[in-house]
Amino acid sequence: MSRFLIDNLQYCNWSEKIFRQLRESEVDAIHVTVAYHQGFREMVSSLESWNRHFESYAKYILRGLTGDHVRQAKEQGKTAVFFGLQNPGPIEDDLGLVEICCQLGIRFMQLSYNNQSLLASGVHEPEDRGLTRFGREVVNEMNRVGLVVDMSHSSERSTIEAIHHSNRPIAITHANPYLWEPSVRNKSDSVLRELVQSGGMLGFSLYPNHLKNGTDCSLTGFCEMVAETVSRHGIENFGFGSDLCQDQPDEVVEWMRFGLWSKRPHKGAENAPAFPPMPNWFRDNRDWKNIRNGLQSVGFSTDEIDKIMGGNWLKFYDENFGPAP
Amino acid sequence: MSRFLIDNLQYCNWSEKIFRQLRESEVDAIHVTVAYHQGFREMVSSLESWNRHFESYAKYILRGLTGDHVRQAKEQGKTAVFFGLQNPGPIEDDLGLVEICCQLGIRFMQLSYNNQSLLASGVHEPEDRGLTRFGREVVNEMNRVGLVVDMSHSSERSTIEAIHHSNRPIAITHANPYLWEPSVRNKSDSVLRELVQSGGMLGFSLYPNHLKNGTDCSLTGFCEMVAETVSRHGIENFGFGSDLCQDQPDEVVEWMRFGLWSKRPHKGAENAPAFPPMPNWFRDNRDWKNIRNGLQSVGFSTDEIDKIMGGNWLKFYDENFGPAP
Numbered sequence A, B: 001m002s003r004f005l006i007d008n009l010q011y012c013n014w015s016e017k018i019f020r021q022l023r024e025s026e027v028d029a030i031h032v033t034v035a036y037h038q039g040f041r042e043m044v045s046s047l048e049s050w051n052r053h054f055e056s057y058a059k060y061i062l063r064g065l066t067g068d069h070v071r072q073a074k075e076q077g078k079t080a081v082f083f084g085l086q087n088p089g090p091i092e093d094d095l096g097l098v099e100i101c102c103q104l105g106i107r108f109m110q111l112s113y114n115n116q117s118l119l120a121s122g123v124h125e126p127e128d129r130g131l132t133r134f135g136r137e138v139v140n141e142m143n144r145v146g147l148v149v150d151m152s153h154s155s156e157r158s159t160i161e162a163i164h165h166s167n168r169p170i171a172i173t174h175a176n177p178y179l180w181e182p183s184v185r186n187k188s189d190s191v192l193r194e195l196v197q198s199g200g201m202l203g204f205s206l207y208p209n210h211l212k213n214g215t216d217c218s219l220t221g222f223c224e225m226v227a228e229t230v231s232r233h234g235i236e237n238f239g240f241g242s243d244l245c246q247d248q249p250d251e252v253v254e255w256m257r258f259g260l261w262s263k264r265p266h267k268g269a270e271n272a273p274a275f276p277p278m279p280n281w282f283r284d285n286r287d288w289k290n291i292r293n294g295l296q297s298v299g300f301s302t303d304e305i306d307k308i309m310g311g312n313w314l315k316f317y318d319e320n321f322g323p324a325p
Helices: A016-024 A040-056 A067-076 A096-103 A133-145 A156-165 A189-197 A219-233 A250-258 A285-297 A302-320 B016-024 B040-056 B067-076 B096-103 B133-145 B156-165 B189-197 B219-233 B250-258 B285-297 B302-320
Strands: A006-010 A029-035 A061-063 A079-085 A106-110 A148-150 A201-204 A238-240 B006-010 B029-035 B061-063 B079-085 B106-110 B148-150 B201-204 B238-240
Touching: A006 A201, A006 A238, A006 A302, A016 A079, A016 A285, A029 A040, A029 A067, A029 A106, A029 A302, A040 A061, A040 A079, A040 B040, A040 B096, A061 A067, A067 A079, A067 A302, A096 A106, A096 A133, A096 B040, A133 A148, A133 A156, A156 A189, A189 A201, A189 A219, A201 A219, A201 A302, A219 A238, A219 A285, A219 A302, A238 A302, A285 A302, B006 B201, B006 B238, B006 B302, B016 B079, B016 B285, B029 B040, B029 B067, B029 B106, B029 B302, B040 B061, B040 B079, B061 B067, B067 B079, B067 B302, B096 B106, B096 B133, B133 B148, B133 B156, B156 B189, B189 B201, B189 B219, B201 B219, B201 B302, B219 B238, B219 B285, B219 B302, B238 B302, B285 B302
Parallel strands: A006 A029, A029 A079, A061 A079, A079 A106, A106 A148, A201 A238, B006 B029, B029 B079, B061 B079, B079 B106, B106 B148, B201 B238
Antiparallel strands: none
């Protein structure tokens, strides 16, 4: 197997600089967020911006729709960009928009983002109500057309119900084990067990809020967590979803948290959210080599590292993008 | 060359009956209108309905995106359905929506429908203002992504300017020669000459308002018109675009004419528009065999008939759907 490098979650303030860094770092594919709190038409505007990027920066990036686009990107020295939604707002209350989103290139959709959605509960919601009636219909439709269910920001019961209800594997694109760091966004061992048993994937996150000791988390500590997780659950179902938000202003994290559903704190107010600094061993895409070295230091073989750094996601793409057989 | 049957314009009140008739008549592909006066989001709803049709009637129809889908449809005994817009309303005033529409499967777009649009003038507009600034940008973008310019309902100067400005061939999907029947919707000999010289295609219409003597037009008269047109302009650039509006209620022709831009006549009022009855030799798709026989009777060879009845459109699809080389 060729060596692939895939980061299955980024939300950067995209620019030629970042696309160039992706290529210089030989990142073969990224999954990028194209909508949080937007509706359908706003998501389409985001896709229009991406079409401009593909036209303007054709020497760095190409539009990813299938696993083969990752191989094509590698051959051409480019990065394949796959689209995902962190919230189901763009499908409105309209089941038909699931297939339309898939036809527009969306490959992952979270059923909820922190709050209750029309489909499922989010991790900040005090009560976890599980999958809704509409949620079950949407999962069926996502299964049919080949749009992957992502439960990164969804709560425990909703996640377990999604795994059980879905007849294809689901993903948790960016989170870490709760056993290692008890963040509300990290996932319990029983969720990981059910995820792996059903063929799903977890992308290890490098976002400080999901790390032990946040920004000060050590590379060795992070890689030992990867090793411990793999020793509990096997190696086949893990990859990365760094949640890299490079060059985003703090207004963007306010938007991610509050959208339009709440009055946001005024800019600069004491309680205004801010992006935490990334760990010094993972500033951005140029530091994937540090992760590779770190994994080696804690005892992973080259074959194992290749699986975790891209091979497992590529296999998942091959099997789960596209209509059900 | 295998024998293909393609009708490059229909706007029926779609039902299982019509899909079954298409297959029984071995129609390999149709180009259907998915929007007249609608905006972007309404067009998407129309595409959602078509996705339901593809799911519900998978034994009759498949979604057509490339010429190869026509071949695939023929092999599988189905009809490939290609999408088109009769008005540019769905792209709003947003150049980025051209590529989005293409990504959603739209393959033809008229630059105007009877009236002035943001892009060009229509055939009922008293003044023909030619291509607008936005119109020129849109044609460039359509050329780039592989969305075919259709000038069926556009006026003479606008049509000539579109042919000249476009760097790929354009289409007039449904109209007849003005020399034969001086309808405002039929096309002058100089338009046909420029169209053919630039590699464009005309689809002969079977809509009574475009026929000499309307509903009473004879099959022989129609086929003699085809023969005369081919003798003037060669055979390579002609096919059919029947404009079949099977099973549509008269309210639909009111909508086609008036959309929301004018107060429509009340239903049943003396001046309310109505669909004219089709000629008795072309009631619907079951009568393509009459056209074939009619063309034979006026002296066309089998090879020539195959070109006019589908081969020419298929070649055009192969060359004009998809990004510019």
